[in-house]
Amino acid sequence: MKTIVISVTALLILAGLASAADPIVGNWKTTLGDTAAIEPCGSGFCITLTSGKHSGEKIGAFR
Numbered sequence: 001m002k003t004i005v006i007s008v009t010a011l012l013i014l015a016g017l018a019s020a021a022d023p024i025v026g027n028w029k030t031t032l033g034d035t036a037a038i039e040p041c042g043s044g045f046c047i048t049l050t051s052g053k054h055s056g057e058k059i060g061a062f063r
Helices: 002-019
Strands: 026-029 035-041 044-049 058-062
Touching: none
Parallel strands: none
Antiparallel strands: 026 035, 035 044, 044 058
16 A cells, blocks of 8 residues: 555656646747747647748747
């Protein structure tokens, strides 16, 4: 019984840590120094450049 309680407690702690991960949505710097915005779109996320030579262009999407 003690083993089961410890196992369940460990799983709950790990689940809490996983849900506290950094959000992916926001503004990110690219390797070239430009800024890219990651925002929800459809069933995933879209990446759009917000600064630099290609500002305003959608450069990718992922789920």
